[in-house]
Amino acid sequence: MFNTRRKSKSLEIKLSHTDRANDIRGVNQLAVDAVTGLTDIVEALHYTILSLGLNDKDTPTKTRGVTGFVYRNIRSITAFVGDKVDLSLSQFGSALGQHESSLKREVAISMLNGVLGDYLLERQNPLAVIMQLRRDGVALTDVALRNLIEKSDGKILLMVHGLCMNDLQWQVDEHDHGIELARDLGYEPIYLHYNTGRHISENGRDLAALLEYLMTISPQPLTLSILAHSMGGLVSRSAFHYGEKAGHTWLQQVHKMVFLGTPHHGAALEKGGNMIDILLGSNPFSLPFAKLGQIRSAGITDLRYGSIIDEHWQGKDRFSYNADDRGSLALPNGVHCYTVAAVKSKQSTVVGDGLIGDGLVNVDSALGRHNDDLLHLTFPEQHQWVGRDMNHMDLLYHPDVYSKIRHWLLDK
Numbered sequence: 001m002f003n004t005r006r007k008s009k010s011l012e013i014k015l016s017h018t019d020r021a022n023d024i025r026g027v028n029q030l031a032v033d034a035v036t037g038l039t040d041i042v043e044a045l046h047y048t049i050l051s052l053g054l055n056d057k058d059t060p061t062k063t064r065g066v067t068g069f070v071y072r073n074i075r076s077i078t079a080f081v082g083d084k085v086d087l088s089l090s091q092f093g094s095a096l097g098q099h100e101s102s103l104k105r106e107v108a109i110s111m112l113n114g115v116l117g118d119y120l121l122e123r124q125n126p127l128a129v130i131m132q133l134r135r136d137g138v139a140l141t142d143v144a145l146r147n148l149i150e151k152s153d154g155k156i157l158l159m160v161h162g163l164c165m166n167d168l169q170w171q172v173d174e175h176d177h178g179i180e181l182a183r184d185l186g187y188e189p190i191y192l193h194y195n196t197g198r199h200i201s202e203n204g205r206d207l208a209a210l211l212e213y214l215m216t217i218s219p220q221p222l223t224l225s226i227l228a229h230s231m232g233g234l235v236s237r238s239a240f241h242y243g244e245k246a247g248h249t250w251l252q253q254v255h256k257m258v259f260l261g262t263p264h265h266g267a268a269l270e271k272g273g274n275m276i277d278i279l280l281g282s283n284p285f286s287l288p289f290a291k292l293g294q295i296r297s298a299g300i301t302d303l304r305y306g307s308i309i310d311e312h313w314q315g316k317d318r319f320s321y322n323a324d325d326r327g328s329l330a331l332p333n334g335v336h337c338y339t340v341a342a343v344k345s346k347q348s349t350v351v352g353d354g355l356i357g358d359g360l361v362n363v364d365s366a367l368g369r370h371n372d373d374l375l376h377l378t379f380p381e382q383h384q385w386v387g388r389d390m391n392h393m394d395l396l397y398h399p400d401v402y403s404k405i406r407h408w409l410l411d412k
Helices: 017-050 065-096 103-122 142-151 177-185 200-217 231-246 268-280 287-293 298-302 399-410
Strands: 132-135 155-160 188-193 223-229 254-260 336-343 384-388
Touching: 103 298, 132 142, 142 188, 142 200, 155 177, 155 231, 177 188, 177 223, 177 399, 200 231, 200 298, 223 231, 231 254, 254 399, 336 399, 384 399
Parallel strands: 155 188, 155 223, 223 254, 254 336, 336 384
Antiparallel strands: 132 188
């Protein structure tokens, strides 16, 4: 999830003419898609009312005659205008000048990708985030990566953010776990930036390939640790799965992984969203509005149970009810894994304390606990910690959380 609390100076990066034009083109495409989508919903509701709700929900809900002609013209005109604007922007983008990027812009784009990232890629929208390794919001070149590795003598900390977030949001209230660990333990932090709206398994596969590429350009062996927040932990576990399948060498370089509020067995918010899908789809008059709930991305629906490989979602309607049939997928072999859960209450006497958790992820999910032995993740007791009086976003900067991370990474 996202967070905008930040007291350090705002990010300022010069965007090129092309970047400026792409931002506007991306917004234009979204506006066109929104008008078209809303037209579909209105026409479907119109058709249902005309048919007195007797229409089959599996048949197309298109009106006919003059009414159908009106709806078709709305779509055609919207698409025509959108294409012309898009073409003009692509041709004359250099006339738009430069503008300053900011944390607000990065947050807005990250949120958009979290909710619609898979759709943005499908539509080739220039606002879609592409996976990169970054520092200070800037993609790291091969030369920069080699320099960072040499500077730290190969001691690298990979930082993997959560849903609807970006790499810059590790810094909160002038605190950044990565920067603090660089100062205290000599790690060189490298920040992953990725499209959180894609399927977790797709991001996991790409991360595995990216880390293998890092091995090919590294001037020396690495001592690699991973610090992951929320969805980032699932992406990291997925990367291990696909790295093992591909026989990657980077797996042997990873020594420790720390998960912060990772929904190993899903998040209640997405399970609630799925129930809304089912309720809206149960009545012909509410069925057209089910499309509004189905705007959410593949990345979000993967959070229902914590799906991290293709087999968890392929061949399934992700908006219908499906039981949790993920099967066994253990923690990475040979890696010291640690996990942190958060609880909003100060005292342990609160009823439902563990169920509520940090407001987004309950304690059992964050600690990998499950009633099914095949799904239960075996974190050693001393590798688990529950922070009290903190929420999901506090995990990014709370001093008690940092103290625990530092202790675990320092521990031999």
